[in-house]
Amino acid sequence: MLDIRCPTFRFKLTNLCKFMNERTYIKNAHEKIGQEIVIAGWVNVRRDHGKLIFLDVRDATGIIQAVALPSHKEAHDAAKELRPEWVVSIKGIANKRPEKMINQDSPTGDIELEITSIEIFSRAEELPFDKDGELNLDTYFDYLPLTLRTERSRAIFSVQANIIAAFRNFLTENNFVEIQPPKIIGEDAEGGANSFTFDYFGHTAHLAQSPQFYKQIMVGVFEKVFTTTSVYRAEKHSTTRHLNEYTSLDLEMGFINDHRDVMRTERALLAHIMRVLEETSKKEFALLGAEIPVVPEEIPSLKLREAQKLLSEALGVDCANEPDLEPQHERWLCEYAQKTYGSDFIFITHFPMSKRPMYTFEDPADKDYARGFDLLFRGIEITTGGQRIHEYQTLVESIKKKGLEPEKFSFYLQAFKYGMPPHGGFGMGLERLTAKLLGLENVKEAALFPRDINRIDKLLSQ
Amino acid sequence: MLDIRCPTFRFKLTNLCKFMNERTYIKNAHEKIGQEIVIAGWVNVRRDHGKLIFLDVRDATGIIQAVALPSHKEAHDAAKELRPEWVVSIKGIANKRPEKMINQDSPTGDIELEITSIEIFSRAEELPFDKDGELNLDTYFDYLPLTLRTERSRAIFSVQANIIAAFRNFLTENNFVEIQPPKIIGEDAEGGANSFTFDYFGHTAHLAQSPQFYKQIMVGVFEKVFTTTSVYRAEKHSTTRHLNEYTSLDLEMGFINDHRDVMRTERALLAHIMRVLEETSKKEFALLGAEIPVVPEEIPSLKLREAQKLLSEALGVDCANEPDLEPQHERWLCEYAQKTYGSDFIFITHFPMSKRPMYTFEDPADKDYARGFDLLFRGIEITTGGQRIHEYQTLVESIKKKGLEPEKFSFYLQAFKYGMPPHGGFGMGLERLTAKLLGLENVKEAALFPRDINRIDKLLSQ
Numbered sequence: 001m002l003d004i005r006c007p008t009f010r011f012k013l014t015n016l017c018k019f020m021n022e023r024t025y026i027k028n029a030h031e032k033i034g035q036e037i038v039i040a041g042w043v044n045v046r047r048d049h050g051k052l053i054f055l056d057v058r059d060a061t062g063i064i065q066a067v068a069l070p071s072h073k074e075a076h077d078a079a080k081e082l083r084p085e086w087v088v089s090i091k092g093i094a095n096k097r098p099e100k101m102i103n104q105d106s107p108t109g110d111i112e113l114e115i116t117s118i119e120i121f122s123r124a125e126e127l128p129f130d131k132d133g134e135l136n137l138d139t140y141f142d143y144l145p146l147t148l149r150t151e152r153s154r155a156i157f158s159v160q161a162n163i164i165a166a167f168r169n170f171l172t173e174n175n176f177v178e179i180q181p182p183k184i185i186g187e188d189a190e191g192g193a194n195s196f197t198f199d200y201f202g203h204t205a206h207l208a209q210s211p212q213f214y215k216q217i218m219v220g221v222f223e224k225v226f227t228t229t230s231v232y233r234a235e236k237h238s239t240t241r242h243l244n245e246y247t248s249l250d251l252e253m254g255f256i257n258d259h260r261d262v263m264r265t266e267r268a269l270l271a272h273i274m275r276v277l278e279e280t281s282k283k284e285f286a287l288l289g290a291e292i293p294v295v296p297e298e299i300p301s302l303k304l305r306e307a308q309k310l311l312s313e314a315l316g317v318d319c320a321n322e323p324d325l326e327p328q329h330e331r332w333l334c335e336y337a338q339k340t341y342g343s344d345f346i347f348i349t350h351f352p353m354s355k356r357p358m359y360t361f362e363d364p365a366d367k368d369y370a371r372g373f374d375l376l377f378r379g380i381e382i383t384t385g386g387q388r389i390h391e392y393q394t395l396v397e398s399i400k401k402k403g404l405e406p407e408k409f410s411f412y413l414q415a416f417k418y419g420m421p422p423h424g425g426f427g428m429g430l431e432r433l434t435a436k437l438l439g440l441e442n443v444k445e446a447a448l449f450p451r452d453i454n455r456i457d458k459l460l461s462q
Numbered sequence: 463m464l465d466i467r468c469p470t471f472r473f474k475l476t477n478l479c480k481f482m483n484e485r486t487y488i489k490n491a492h493e494k495i496g497q498e499i500v501i502a503g504w505v506n507v508r509r510d511h512g513k514l515i516f517l518d519v520r521d522a523t524g525i526i527q528a529v530a531l532p533s534h535k536e537a538h539d540a541a542k543e544l545r546p547e548w549v550v551s552i553k554g555i556a557n558k559r560p561e562k563m564i565n566q567d568s569p570t571g572d573i574e575l576e577i578t579s580i581e582i583f584s585r586a587e588e589l590p591f592d593k594d595g596e597l598n599l600d601t602y603f604d605y606l607p608l609t610l611r612t613e614r615s616r617a618i619f620s621v622q623a624n625i626i627a628a629f630r631n632f633l634t635e636n637n638f639v640e641i642q643p644p645k646i647i648g649e650d651a652e653g654g655a656n657s658f659t660f661d662y663f664g665h666t667a668h669l670a671q672s673p674q675f676y677k678q679i680m681v682g683v684f685e686k687v688f689t690t691t692s693v694y695r696a697e698k699h700s701t702t703r704h705l706n707e708y709t710s711l712d713l714e715m716g717f718i719n720d721h722r723d724v725m726r727t728e729r730a731l732l733a734h735i736m737r738v739l740e741e742t743s744k745k746e747f748a749l750l751g752a753e754i755p756v757v758p759e760e761i762p763s764l765k766l767r768e769a770q771k772l773l774s775e776a777l778g779v780d781c782a783n784e785p786d787l788e789p790q791h792e793r794w795l796c797e798y799a800q801k802t803y804g805s806d807f808i809f810i811t812h813f814p815m816s817k818r819p820m821y822t823f824e825d826p827a828d829k830d831y832a833r834g835f836d837l838l839f840r841g842i843e844i845t846t847g848g849q850r851i852h853e854y855q856t857l858v859e860s861i862k863k864k865g866l867e868p869e870k871f872s873f874y875l876q877a878f879k880y881g882m883p884p885h886g887g888f889g890m891g892l893e894r895l896t897a898k899l900l901g902l903e904n905v906k907e908a909a910l911f912p913r914d915i916n917r918i919d920k921l922l923s924q
């Protein structure tokens with residue numbers, strides 16, 4: 001693979017930037033000890049000791065200490081002027097530090113760059129706070145273009161990029177085909193409640209709450225499909241569990257026996273993601289004090305009614321006939337799975353049909369309950385999935401039973417009118433998975449630019 | 463990599479589907495000649511010759527001919543009933559055909575499955591037309607859940623999945639980080655014209671026309687970022703070049719010399735994509751009668767004014783002072799690049815600043831013209847890119863010059879207030895690239911479920 005960062009790859013033409021063609025990435029400084037190198041990046045910290053001015057310079061690959069000495073007067077004068085977040089390129093000699101001066105905490109802690117020349121690309125205003133310090137969440141969000149530059153934030157979104165890549169790679173390797181479903185939709189799969197609506201050339205359109213209809217239709221085309229797509233929920237509550245725009249990792253697969261084939265697929269997929277994170281992201285997990293979970297060969301699984309019996313006994317509450325789990329129930333069940341099976345994951349299956357969407361497949365062996373599941377992970381539901389109805393007439397009946405009009409779904413229904421195999425799938429919230437993997441308290445910390453009832457970048461009340 | 467299609471991977475439990483655990487993919491039938499196998503899929507064609515009933519059965523991997531003989535009465539009776547698009551699994555003996563009966567046009571043309579048993583998963587209504595026949599585009603779109611099942615459509619969207627994967631893989635290999643930018647935005651990068659607006663909890667929000675602001679902000683975090691994201695244009699015209707929702711392949715990179723670094727990156731990226739298509743998609747290109755282009759070592763490049771001089775001379779029109787190119791100009795320039803340089807690609811650089819967005823970097827050596835480019839491919843612009851302003855004050859002035867209020871962009875402006883390197887990037891339309899690669903006349907054929915002024919799945923006027 002051609003490395004497009006490599007200097008030889010660049011145009012050798014008049015340069016805007018004096019040194020750019022010779023740039024060394026900070027993590028590669030080790031290979032050039034004793035040589036004059038050029039680095040480029042942001043001033044992370046500046047410590048002015050008068051004669052000696054120390055700079056910690058940050059690029060995408062690491063942080064290195066540089067020092068300006070009075071003997072290089074021009075560079076020393078420039079260094080006096082620098083402040084945090086200024087963007088520079090620096091020419092200097094990569095000196096090996098004496099043994100006792102080595103900083104063991106940094107991968108470049110054994111090197112110090114003796115500055116011979118500085119070029120300033122852009123200046124920065126004085127920072128409104130220490131961006132690496134403790135910040136309340138509102139301030140953190142108000143200043144995302146600055147606060148996302150912290151080591152912690154970079155770790156979160158590096159891990160997220162690795163998760164999404166691992167998701168796609170596993171499925172592609174297993175002959176799933178990626179699809180690009182629309183987000184502008186006419187009728188909503190979930191019936192239209194909680195959807196954002198807008199004017200589309202004189203007609204009402206919705207923002208998709210899920211790619212459900214389209215991934216099912218595409219099972220008729222490719223048998224197995226996946227997508228990583230934005231979905232929208234116009235929910236009015238602001239909690240640590242909800243986002244109004246989030247990324248859904250979705251798959252749908254044909255020719256299954258039942259929902260357990262889908263669960264088995266999800267297990268294998270999660271095991272793959274964790275293997276990839278073990279290879280790529282150990283440093284980031286360590287920084288956040290988080291652990292990569294072990295995915296057991298078989299994820300424990302309970303029917304909802306079984307789970308509720310355990311909950312009623314343990315918590316002394318009567319939830320045995322509730323159609324769904326409360327947040328505290330999800331937390332308790334995860335503790336139970338951890339204690340009993342040593343698993344961070346637990347499936348809950350067989351929710352009542354009454355609370356599931358119209359495309360849900362009823363278990364013939366367990367009337368009124370769905371061949372479907374939620375996956376709970378470290379206290380929260382991260383996936384809903386299951387088998388779907390594949391017979392046209394059954395689906396039409398189910399739509400009517402939910403009080404909806406089949407005519408409104410005539411486009412979607414064509415897939416079933418013209419032959420669909422038994423199929424199922426699931427959607428997994430990327431931000432929830434990221435947050436729980438890394439031990440973040442609020443799911444909003446796992447969305448780059450989170451949207452909630454109070455905020456689109458800035459607080460809406462401002 | 464664990465193959466999740468493999469039978470041993472499935473639960474061995476009570477099955478809904480009699481044969482599913484033993485399923486053989488059609489393309490693998492060769493490995494089992496002489497054996498009894500189970501296939502599953504759709505009836506593609508049925509030919510009833512009375513005693514002999516022939517079925518072409520289609521799954522995700524291929525098409526195979528099966529034959530029902532009167533000697534297997536139950537199967538023969540079932541085969542009589544079958545119609546196109548019914549979903550079945552079939553047990554049968556994979557017989558090698560006699561030499562003279564081999565169908566050379568099909569990869570499984572040397573096999574015939576002698577049916578011993580049939581299971582029907584779902585029935586299909588009579589098809590409203592021959593789905594593989596010539597259809598006008600409106601009928602094709604009206605029946606997408608059916609018409610996407612044709613070999614031609616499957617080829618288009620297989621190629622598209624390979625393009626998007628190649629885009630991501632190349633950039634990931636080259637240390638770009640994938641980001642998930644929001645599509646719900648407050649202020650629009652292009653100034654708000656042509657954006658869809660909607661009510662967001664009592665405030666006006668827009669659907670993003672590009673991830674521009676967010677990918678620039680993220681250069682301050684990761685230096686090099688990319689995204690594959692949906693973007694929205696509320697343009698009222700219906701043409702063969704436009705979609706109201708499309709997928710943009712976007713990247714942005716820091717520490718560049720100028721726009722030519724971005725052009726160089728795009729060239730290398732396109733070369734990689736074509737290499738991947740050579741490896742993965744030759745069959746699909748052959749089916750569509752299309753050729754995978756050669757990406758030259760250096761893509762020819764003209765300044766807009768140079769291009770216009772050529773156009774004026776060749777076409778006898780005076781377009782020398784126009785701010786942009788007309789569609790017929792783009793077509794002529796592509797013919798010119800093909801004739802003169804043997805290239806399917808040509809860059810046009812240095813458009814006037816007056817017509818470019820507020821973040822555009824002016825070329826100091828060519829006042830009033832942008833350090834930016836369009837990439838034309840086979841007659842159409844598929845990319846707009848360039849260097850961006852990275853200095854805070856310059857950007858504030860540029861916003862004012864466009865008649866916009868800097869306060870409205872205060873969130874975005876933070877990135878520049880707190881230090882940004884010289885940077886640039888581009889956006890490439892996935893559907894246009896797909897359409898032009900495969901020789902499709904209308905870009906809408908390269909979107910799974912295209913949205914235009916007249917249609918969200920169904921015609922809006924209905």
